[in-house]
Amino acid sequence: MRREIPLAITFLIGIFMLVDFFVPHHAVSTSAEEMKQWGTIVIAASILLGVGNLIRVHFHKIRRRREGWGYSIVTLAIMAVMFAFGGPWGTVEEGSAFNWMFLNMQVPLQSTMFSLLAFFIASAAYRAFRLRSAEASLLLIAAIIVMLGRVPLGQYLTRSWPQAIQLPTLTEAIMAYPNMAAFRGILMGAALGVMAMGLRIILGIERSYLGGEK
Amino acid sequence: MAKKRFDIRSVDRRIIFTLIFVAVAWPLIQPMRLPIDVSPPVQTLYDAIEEIPPGSIVMLGGDYSPDTMPELQPMVETFIRHAFENDLRVVVACLWPASPPLVERALTPLAEEYGKEYGTDFVNLGYMAGGIVTLLGMGASIPNTFPTDYGFGAADIPSRPVGEIPLMQEVENFDDIAFVMEVSAGTPGTREWIQQIQGRYRVNIGSGTTAVGAPNFYPYVSSGQLTGLLGGLKGAAEYETLVGFPGDATKGMDAQSIVHALVVVFILLGNVVYLISLRRNRGAEE
Amino acid sequence: MNWLHQLFNGPPGTDPSVVWGYWVAAVLTICIYSFLYKDNPLYKFAEALFVGIGAAYWMCLLYHETLVPKLIQPLFFPAEGDSVMWIRIFPGILAIFMLLRFYPKLSWLSRWSLGFIVGMYSAVNITGFGQGDFVTQIHATMTTALRGVGTGEIILNLIAIVGVFSVLIYFFFSKEHKGALGGVAKLGIWFLMVAFGASFGYTVMGRVSLLIGRMTFLLRDWLHLID
Numbered sequence: 001m002r003r004e005i006p007l008a009i010t011f012l013i014g015i016f017m018l019v020d021f022f023v024p025h026h027a028v029s030t031s032a033e034e035m036k037q038w039g040t041i042v043i044a045a046s047i048l049l050g051v052g053n054l055i056r057v058h059f060h061k062i063r064r065r066r067e068g069w070g071y072s073i074v075t076l077a078i079m080a081v082m083f084a085f086g087g088p089w090g091t092v093e094e095g096s097a098f099n100w101m102f103l104n105m106q107v108p109l110q111s112t113m114f115s116l117l118a119f120f121i122a123s124a125a126y127r128a129f130r131l132r133s134a135e136a137s138l139l140l141i142a143a144i145i146v147m148l149g150r151v152p153l154g155q156y157l158t159r160s161w162p163q164a165i166q167l168p169t170l171t172e173a174i175m176a177y178p179n180m181a182a183f184r185g186i187l188m189g190a191a192l193g194v195m196a197m198g199l200r201i202i203l204g205i206e207r208s209y210l211g212g213e214k
Numbered sequence: 215m216a217k218k219r220f221d222i223r224s225v226d227r228r229i230i231f232t233l234i235f236v237a238v239a240w241p242l243i244q245p246m247r248l249p250i251d252v253s254p255p256v257q258t259l260y261d262a263i264e265e266i267p268p269g270s271i272v273m274l275g276g277d278y279s280p281d282t283m284p285e286l287q288p289m290v291e292t293f294i295r296h297a298f299e300n301d302l303r304v305v306v307a308c309l310w311p312a313s314p315p316l317v318e319r320a321l322t323p324l325a326e327e328y329g330k331e332y333g334t335d336f337v338n339l340g341y342m343a344g345g346i347v348t349l350l351g352m353g354a355s356i357p358n359t360f361p362t363d364y365g366f367g368a369a370d371i372p373s374r375p376v377g378e379i380p381l382m383q384e385v386e387n388f389d390d391i392a393f394v395m396e397v398s399a400g401t402p403g404t405r406e407w408i409q410q411i412q413g414r415y416r417v418n419i420g421s422g423t424t425a426v427g428a429p430n431f432y433p434y435v436s437s438g439q440l441t442g443l444l445g446g447l448k449g450a451a452e453y454e455t456l457v458g459f460p461g462d463a464t465k466g467m468d469a470q471s472i473v474h475a476l477v478v479v480f481i482l483l484g485n486v487v488y489l490i491s492l493r494r495n496r497g498a499e500e
Numbered sequence: 501m502n503w504l505h506q507l508f509n510g511p512p513g514t515d516p517s518v519v520w521g522y523w524v525a526a527v528l529t530i531c532i533y534s535f536l537y538k539d540n541p542l543y544k545f546a547e548a549l550f551v552g553i554g555a556a557y558w559m560c561l562l563y564h565e566t567l568v569p570k571l572i573q574p575l576f577f578p579a580e581g582d583s584v585m586w587i588r589i590f591p592g593i594l595a596i597f598m599l600l601r602f603y604p605k606l607s608w609l610s611r612w613s614l615g616f617i618v619g620m621y622s623a624v625n626i627t628g629f630g631q632g633d634f635v636t637q638i639h640a641t642m643t644t645a646l647r648g649v650g651t652g653e654i655i656l657n658l659i660a661i662v663g664v665f666s667v668l669i670y671f672f673f674s675k676e677h678k679g680a681l682g683g684v685a686k687l688g689i690w691f692l693m694v695a696f697g698a699s700f701g702y703t704v705m706g707r708v709s710l711l712i713g714r715m716t717f718l719l720r721d722w723l724h725l726i727d
Contacts, residue, residue: 002608006615013616017623021414029354036351037358037570038591039620040344042613044566045595047343051559052602054551071544075552082556092564094318094367102315102557104521105528107280109550111714112532114281118473118711119536121704122234123227126480130488135693140485142697143704144478150425150448150705152248153471164652168251174698175432176254177656181663182695184433184637185688188664189671191633198622198629209618210611231536238708238715242726284713285706311561343566346624361569373564375579409628413636425706429699436660437640439632446702447709466712473708 007204014202055079146171230480237476241468250467255435256452259420259442260296263393268301270392271385275407276306276313278399282424283316286397288450288463289422291320293395294336296457298328303381304336305391307360309348309402314340314364322368332366333379340364340373345402349410356385388415393441397422404431408439422449506724526722529714571595663691 013035020032058072084090086098093099131137148154149171158166200206266272274293278286297304306321308314318338330336339360342348351359357376365373376382384390394417398404404421412419418441423431425446434440444453447470450463510519531546571592574585598613600606641664644657669681670688677685719725 002611006611009612009615010619010622013619014623017620018626021623021627033351033354033358034587035620036344036347036354038588038594039347039617040342040351040359040566041571041588041591042594042598042617043345043347044343044562045598045613046617047562048559049598049601051555052599054555056602068544071548074545074548078549078552079556082553083560086556086560086564088563090560092560093365093372094315095370098557098560099315099367100517100521101553102312103319104524105549106312106553106557107283107316108525108529108714108717109532109546110280110554111283111710111717112529113547113550115707115710115714116532116535118238118707119231119234121707122473122477122480123230125477125704126225126230126484127227129481129484131485135689138690138693139697139700140481142694143700144481146698146701147474147478147704150446150701151471151474152250152467153475155251156248168253172253173656174694175429176436177660178663178691178694179429179698180432180436181660182667182688182691183430184436184641185664185667185671185691187430187433187633188637188668191629191637194629195626195634198626201618201622202626209614228537234711238711239719242712242715242719281710284716285709311558311565314565341561341565343562346628347620350624361573362565364565405632406628409632410624413631425702425709426699429695429702433637433640436644437636439636446705447712448705462713462716466709466716469712469715470705470708473711474704477704477708 003207003210006210007207011202011204014198018202142174146174233476234473237472238469241472242465245465246468246471248468248471250448250451250455250464252452252456253449255440255443255445256449256456257442258435259444260453260456262418262420262441263293263296263300263302263395266300266302266392269303271303271305271381271390272297272393272395273391274304274306274317275394275396275398275403276308276317277310277403278316278397279310279312280316282399284462284466285424285447285450286399286422287316287320288447288461289397289444289453290317291324291461292450292453292457292459292463293397293422294320294324295328295459296453298324298330298335299457302392303334305356305381305385306336306338306364307352307356308339308341309345309406310399311341311343314338318364318367321366325366325368332369332371334381337376337379337381338364338366339376346406346410349402349406353388353411353415355387357382388417391417393417394419395422396420398427399424400427403427404434404440408434412439420444422453425449503724507722511724522722526718529718567595662687667691 016035017032020028055076058075060066061072062069062076082098082101085096085101086092090096090098129140131140145167148157149167154167154171163169197206201209263272274290276290294304306314306317308317321336321338324330325332325336339356340363342360344351348359360376362373362375363379363382365371388394388411394407394411396404396407396419398407398421404419404423404427407419407421411417419439420442421431421440422444423446425448428443428445428449431440431443435443444450447463447466451460451467454461454464508519509516510522528546528549531542534540535543571588573579574582574588575592578584594613594616597609599610601610641661644661645654666684666688668688670677670685670692675681716726720727
């Protein structure tokens with residue numbers, strides 16, 4: 001029964017949501033609306049689960065003195081400070097200490113972490129981007145046209161050329177036609193895959209989300 | 215001992231990093247002010263918002279995080295400015311937890327500049343967990359999906375039930391929304407808005423996305439599911455140009471130009487070196 | 501001197517907490533950028549802060565923005581004039597079941613909550629992808645050729661239709677790509693290469709934009725070297 005009841009829940013909820021899409025009757029839509037609110041509550045709990053797991057992992061790391069356990073203390077300590085300011089007794093609003101920490105610590109940390117990629121992509125472009133085949137040449141040519149066409153420099157360099165072959169025009173043509181066509185094909189293929197997988201899950205054919213244990 | 219020859223194939227990557235650093239910093243200190251051309255998807259978005267009657271309610275979907283702020287924050291600021299310029303009322307709803315304070319950062323100076331009042335001219339509904347389930351809930355009832363708002367710190371207005379907010383008396387679902395501007399950095403974002411809301415409720419959706427995601431959305435622009443697309447910092451700069459208030463995106467385009475040119479040089483140089491060494495190796499084998 | 505004063509006190513009228521904030525942000529930015537030289541304890545410290553603050557931020561926001569207005573208030577503190585929403589007990593129970601995943605003896609109950617979410621998401625994705633990414637895109641493809649303004653645009657639209665079909669053929673792996681099928685699949689690869697090249701160009705643009713954003717902060721907001 002430990003697997004049958006969840007499979008039944010999946011089936012019933014899945015069918016009900018499909019019915020809601022096709023049947024505009026008031027009774028169906030009212031119930032579905034309430035069901036969607038339930039969904040947000042359960043998803044919130046699943047995110048809390050993830051945060052709780054993070055705490056557990058770092059706790060174990062400290063207890064077993066694994067490599068880098070000192071940094072785990074930093075992680076848990078700052079979590080405790082944030083939670084002290086923004087927990088059930090606190091506030092998350094603008095002007096609060098919680099908000100100050102988010103804007104002046106999380107924002108710069110996250111922004112800077114991802115901005116490192118600019119350096120690595122430039123380094124990778126020099127070291128790894130090679131003309132090894134005809135297809136790679138096509139990729140390279142498209143990349144160079146788009147990189148120069150999407151910045152004002154491209155417009156400036158080709159400003160005296162005929163409009164049809166100026167870099168920004170070529171870039172837009174690449175984006176609106178071959179790029180659009182390729183991504184449309186990918187979208188349609190992926191949509192088929194998602195629909196098939198969704199049906200398999202609702203019908204109980206695909207059960208991997210339940211885990212391996214009985 | 216023979217002197218080690220400089221091998222361009224194995225340049226220390228820290229030299230490349232330094233060149234990139236200089237290529238970004240220098241144009242910010244000494245701007246070139248290159249003119250910015252406007253692409254059709256941005257023009258389409260701008261024109262669509264211009265056609266909305268004054269007094270209408272528009273929605274801003276803030277679905278981004280601090281790491282994408284440089285690209286998306288200018289879009290949010292420019293959209294809010296555009297809306298306030300045209301006397302449109304703005305409802306903000308976020309599916310990403312980091313978005314509410316970032317959108318508030320954009321709202322605060324613009325509300326003061328245009329004399330707009332929180333609760334009457336604009337409202338920030340804050341964040342709600344759930345992704346596409348939240349979107350579907352909004353399709354049925356926005357007040358039920360966002361029972362309280364985020365508040366507005368600049369005016370010391372705390373979070374309260376949406377039933378107490380004058381603007382929200384006029385908003386039940388997407389029938390009351392003239393246009394949705396979805397600013398998105400990933401999932402849930404533009405794709406989910408199109409899949410769950412645009413087709414079902416026939417509301418016009420325009421999108422601002424990161425440059426990484428923009429190529430994926432051209433099929434939606436072509437099919438008409440998206441009414442306009444701002445792609446990356448350039449898209450934001452084009453939108454600023456159309457609205458007439460150059461901001462951070464416009465200022466960043468010079469640096470963008472120089473770095474792109476530098477990366478193209480790196481790619482070409484790397485391939486020239488590669489082709490020369492291929493030829494040498496073939497010669498050595500023969 | 502004026503610049504030094506501005507560096508430590510901000511422009512006239514600036515709140516001290518704002519100046520403190522800029523300095524904290526700048527120091528953390530430099531800690532992260534130190535990784536470009538090599539991995540070091542400063543970077544690891546900043547990384548640990550990043551993980552901790554992000555997790556705690558999300559946890560607190562979920563509590564205040566989702567659980568309080570949707571579960572705790574309707575059940576325990578309904579607004580004046582409203583009755584208790586007893587029906588919210590059910591999602592409350594499912595939420596508790598989800599958190600029971602931490603206890604091995606009771607973790608099987610979390611499958612009920614997982615089943616609920618997975619069922620819901622599967623269904624909405626079937627309809628969402630079906631309508632948004634499949635039917636509408638097929639419609640757009642088949643009507644594309646009719647939408648040209650001039651000869652050039654009509655030709656480009658036809659090329660796009662050929663592109664969509666050839667990419668779909670490429671992804672059809674049930675038959676070996678030989679002969680005519682192989683030729684069309686090869687054309688599909690060419691369209692994909694152009695699309696991936698364009699994506700690479702946009703990706704470079706996206707990553708560089710993030711760096712421009714940080715540089716703008718360091719040079720303008722912190723060091724006051726630019727406007």
